[in-house]
Amino acid sequence: MTRRAEQAGRTAARLSALLADASTEAISAAGGHTGGVYLRSGTPGLLRLAVLAGLPGPLFRPWWRMHVDRRFPVADAFRLGLRVVLPNATETMRRYPQFAAGLPFQFGSLYVPVSHGSATYGVLAVLRPSVPDATEVLAGRDRMVGLADDLGAALSELADGEDAAVAWDGEPLCVRPPAVRGFEGRxxxxxxxxxxxxxxxxxxxxxxxxxxxxxxxxxxxxxxxxxxxxxxxxxxxxxxxxxxxxxxxxxxxxxxxxxxxxxxxxxxxxxxxxxxxxxxxxxxxDPGPGPVGDAAADLLPDGVFCVDRLGMVVYANPRAAQLLGLPRRRLEGRSLWECVPGLDHPTCDDHLRAALLSPDPVHFHVVEPPGDGTGSAGAAGAGTEPGAGAGAASARRSPGRLLGLSVYSGPDLLTCVLRPIDAADAPAVTPAGAPVLPEAPPDLAAAASVTAEAAHDGPAGTAAFPGTASTPPGTAGTFPGPAAVPAGPGAASAETTPASAGTAHAPAGPAAVPVAGPAAHLYRPIVLAIALTEAVTARQVSAVVMQELLPAFGGNRLAIYLLQERHLYLAWETGFPKGFLAPFEGVGLDARIPGVETLTTGRPLFFDSMRQLADAYPGLALDAEVGSRAFLPLIASGRPVGTCILGFDRPRAFSGEERTVLTALAGLIAHAMEKAQRYDSEAALARGLQQALLPRRLAVHPEVETAGRYLPGTQGMEVGGDWYDVVAAGDGLALVIGDVQGHGVQAAATMGQLRSAVKAFALGDRPPDEVMSSTNRLLIDLDPGQFASCCYIRLDPATGLARVARAGHPLPLLRHADGHTEVCDIPGGVVLGVDTQAQYPVGELRLERGAVLALYTDGLVERPGLDIDVGVSALGVALSRVGAAAARPAGNSLTSVADRLTATARHTADRPDDIALLLAMRRPSPARPR
CATH class of the missing domain: 3.30.450.20 (PAS domain)
Incomplete structure (x- = not known):
């Protein structure tokens, strides 16, 4: 091993230890029961779960990856640098409905960004018991902030200037949380x-x-x-x-x-x-409860076993061993999924997540494995467990009985109780917050018996636990996936039925109950539907589909085609070889290819292997020799919208449940895409109107340089009522900026009328107060139900004298030639459109050569929760700093200053208001030759 490779290995080990220590300490600090650290990855905009403390990793596979632009608490904490406090499930649903839909359980959570200096490395997260009010967890949040700061400093030191050293691209490390109850010397x-x-x-x-x-x-x-x-x-x-x-x-x-x-x-x-x-x-x-606890539980007639928070069985009484068909020695130390057949079904996954995250007990059914009633699963010589308790049976039992499984959550262990369904009444209703499993029909025992006999021929599949792929099966290094998830790219998510399920009528897993409730499969459409409601444009819809659909089903290729004039055009693609999709661009509806035929027939097409696809469409170009494909028609309200193509890099048998869910999701995508296309068309029309109303070029004067910028708001139609203008007025210039109340097309239309009126008055070189008064009366006569603010300045370029009239508009800023900036104290009147008798006093100021005058609308300086004066002061500081270059005789143009003053706003994804900025500067005198 080279020295460089050895150092990289030490850095990775140090990183793992830092993250593991931080997650366990955060759990203790916040009074939680589980936690973890999300870390940035090698893929821009993607976070990965690096450490998970107190939960089985494969059971939470859908949350291993997190795009930073999603409406999730982890993403908000990372992207915005916020400390997110969610004290209970109600607050979680109110603020983050997508997150709550995937984990609809009673718990609270805390999220703190991990940063140092200007670098943000990830997010420290803790899940904790629910409380009614956020004030009860603020002390824990503050302790987490200290831990996050310490972790950020340590990661910065570890990175030592190399960002790639502090990134995570693998599966999460699953570590044990700190014990709430001590082991009393054991x-x-x-x-x-x-x-x-x-x-x-x-x-x-x-x-x-x-x-x-x-x-x-x-x-x-x-x-x-x-x-x-x-x-x-x-x-x-x-x-x-x-x-x-x-x-x-x-x-x-x-x-x-x-x-x-x-x-x-x-x-x-x-x-x-x-x-x-x-x-x-x-x-x-010693993982057990001790000799006294063992003796007490050994005598119970019900099967009792305990599982730690990573899914390992640490204790089982004789009756549990008998019901599960395994000797106690083989139960203890193995994972829950190895010991209880049928838990690899998505509905069972939801029950177990509920037990791990919420305090309420969870009740559901599993199928008793075949055996002889002596604690062996048909293995000769297994022998009978001593002290089998009151429930021991001597006769060979009939296979396939239903067992009621009740799971009670504790701070360190889950206590599970097994009882035959014919020996005790199973709870008919699952507690609130956990998915409901329907009661079994009369013929369920027979159906379950068939699946149990089939499962008896071989063991359930297992998947290597994260970080321990080389450890032999059956040791602590392996963890059977809740859905027998195959390893590697394209592996099915734990949320879905395993690929081995086969046809729609095949059992979901070994000895699985074939009538498992649909609640688990409803989660994905609910989460996708919530995400689609927040997507506005066609591009945003496509991004949501990529972020939600691919991880849900383990796909690695996605293409969305939209129908325009009876031809399909690519709107979004990811994962396909470069240039592969180019020949299909603009294909007509008469082409015999699956992407077209799924739309013209309205039927989804599923191909379990690439060979199936090649046989169905001979001569069709394929992007891979191995894999599977799903072609989904996008049809909304009976109208064709386009086609969605999902690709997987391994063959898979699409189960009936998967086909149903994918077909339902295609309908959701189609409606969202249709709405987005309509919005895109309307928004393009509105933006065209906006651009037509704003000046294409500003009036020029040899003594004055001007620059203007307009940024639309990002909410609604992205058009608004802000405007600016520079008009030749006699031998001078008129500088105008205004802001019509509200947003949308109506505000833009009113703005256009006011801009035209002000320009007409300015061309007549009327005094500033008359311009304001005339415009005010015009707006009242138009009666649009809106008011407007405006600032009008008549500048004499020769002397620098500026005469100003203001109608409820923010005060101008003036950067003097010596570099200091001040807020111009100019008197003003009420906003336009309110009072026909309003008066607009005229103030004066003087621009020396090299001075920069800044006019702006409130969208540039307003910040949520802060006084507008704070934003004005910040703008003044920025103008002082960046305006120096433009003031020098050979300096940069004023346009670069305008760009720098609006740079932050331009790169802000959420702008509630539109922004206008107008800068004017008297040109400095040219330097005299010596």
């Missing part, structure tokens, strides 16, 4: 120095490993050999990985020689590391 600690191969361990560590004093491990290998022989290599591998700066993200379940379950965790010490290796610290802990 934690042993040890450390290992790889340089000398010496181990230091406390007495509790020795006791938990079941060793005598003489057997206390002194080396790394001796520590590994303290557990059963089959697990010793895993312990040794974990120690060596931590010493190399790559500590594992999950605790390692091991068995002592006496058979007791223990969890081992390793982490790296970064204080003066030895050359080539770090010092390793770790703990050994």
């Amino acid at each position: 934690v042993g600690r040890f450390s290992w120095d790889p340089a000398t191969d010496t181990v230091s361990a406390d007495e509790c560590c020795r006791v938990l490993l079941g060793l005598t004093t003489a057997e206390l491990p002194g080396t790394g290998r001796a520590l590994a050999e303290a557990v059963t022989a089959g697990e010793a290599p895993q312990v040794l591998a974990g120690l060596r990985a931590a010493a190399a700066g790559r500590p594992g993200t999950l605790p390692l379940p091991v068995r002592t020689r006496g058979g007791a379950l223990r969890l081992m965790e390793f982490w790296t010490s970064y204080v003066t590391p030895a050359p080539g290796a770090y010092r390793v610290s770790g703990i050994v802990r």
Whole structure:
């Protein structure tokens, strides 16, 4: 390994440790139960979940990626630098309906940007119990701010000028949250120095490993050999990985020689590391409730097992082992998805998310695996568990019974209770905030029996847990995906049915209940529908589809074609090879290609493989040899709008549920796109009107330089009533700026009338007060139901004398030739269009050569929650700074000054008001030759 590669590895390890420590400390500081850190990625505008503390990663796969322009709390915190406080689900739904639709559970959350100086690296997030009022969590937020500041400083130091060093492009590291309840001395600690191969361990560590004093491990290998022989290599591998700066993200379940379950965790010490290796610290802990708890739960007639917040089973009583068909030794230390068949269904995912995030218990049904009622799943020689409790059964049970599963959430563990559906009444209603699973029909047991028998032939698929892809299955390094999600690009999201589901009538997973409720599949249309309501233009609609649809179904290609004059034109594409779609541009509706036929027939087309697509359309150019495609017609109110093409880089069998959801989403997209096209047409017409009403060129004078800028608001039609003008008035110039009340086409039309009137009066070189009075009476006669502000200045270029009349307009700014800027104290009258008898006094000011006069509308200086004087002062400071270049004889033109003064507003995505700016400067005298 080269020195550069070794340094990069150390930087990555240090980054992981910093983020993991910050997330766990933030959970404690904010009184939460889970948290994490989003970090910027190598893709501009995309955040990735880098660390997730207290939740199983695959269960939250849809939230691994976050575009910064989405209306989500994480995106707002990063993009705007805001500290977002959501105390409860009601406030979350009010402010972030998309986020709430995906996680409709009772919890609160806090989000703090992680930044240092001008650089923003990511967002620190904590989910916590719900509270009625935000004031109850402000202290926790303030503590999170301190942690975020410390993390930002550490990341800045780690980056050392290289932004790529502080970026995250992989899957999240899942770490254990800080324990709310202590383990009462049942934690042993040890450390290992790889340089000398010496181990230091406390007495509790020795006791938990079941060793005598003489057997206390002194080396790394001796520590590994303290557990059963089959697990010793895993312990040794974990120690060596931590010493190399790559500590594992999950605790390692091991068995002592006496058979007791223990969890081992390793982490790296970064204080003066030895050359080539770090010092390793770790703990050994007993995950169970202790002998008294074991004895109490062992006697219960119901199956009881406990799961930690990362999804690992840490305790099971004999009845639970019997109902799940596995010996207790095989249950403890394995993931929940390995132990309970059928949990890989999207509806079960929602139930488990509800249990992890909200305090209410969750109740649903699973199918009992086949077995002989003795705690074995058909494996010969498994034997009967001792002390099987009151519920033990001696006879072989019939396979496929329904089991009621109740999950009770605790701060550190989930307690799960299993009981046969015929032995106790299952709750008919799931608590508020969790999706509802319908009750089983009479023939469900028979159907479930078939799926259970089919599942008996082989184990459920698993996917490597993030960060531990090389660990053998069955160890702490693997985590069965909730939907058996295949790894790699294009993998199906945990929100969707796995590709192996096959046809619409195939079971969703091993021993899955085939009538799972539709609530999970409704989430994606709801989230997409909410996002589409916020999209206005066709481009925004296309961006929403890309951000929501591709991650939801694991696709990596998207193309949207829109219909114009019976031809299809590409509106948006991502993921296709460069130039591949060019031959299809402008294709007519008579072409025999799937993108056209799906629109002309109105039927979606699904191809499970590229071979299917090639067989259906011989001679069609294909962008890949392997993959699958979905062609969706975009039809709104019976009218064709276009076609949406989804591409996947692996073959997949589109299930009936997926086809239904994709077809419904296509309808939502079509209606949104139709609305956006109508808006684009109307907005283009309105912008054309706006441009026609504004001056194409300003009057010129050899002694005066002028520059004007107009920026429309970003809300509504993006047209408004602000205007500016420069008119030749006698031997001087008239400088005019105004602002009609409101926005939209009506305001623009009124502005056009006023601009024409003021220009006509100015061309007659009438005094400023007469111009204002005449314009005021004209506006009242027009009776548009609107008023307007205006500032009119008659400038004499020869002397620099300026005579000013003002009608409710902000005061001008004057930058003197020496560089200082002042607000011109000019008297004024009421706004135009209110009082026919209004008077407009005239004030005077003088422009020396090199001085710059700035006229502006309130949109440039108003800020939400701040007095307008603050914005005026800020504009004055900016004018003092940037106006110097224009004041020099050979300096930059005034247009560059205007550009710099409006640069911030121009790059602001949300401008509630339009903006006008007019600058005027008496040209400096040319330098005399010496």
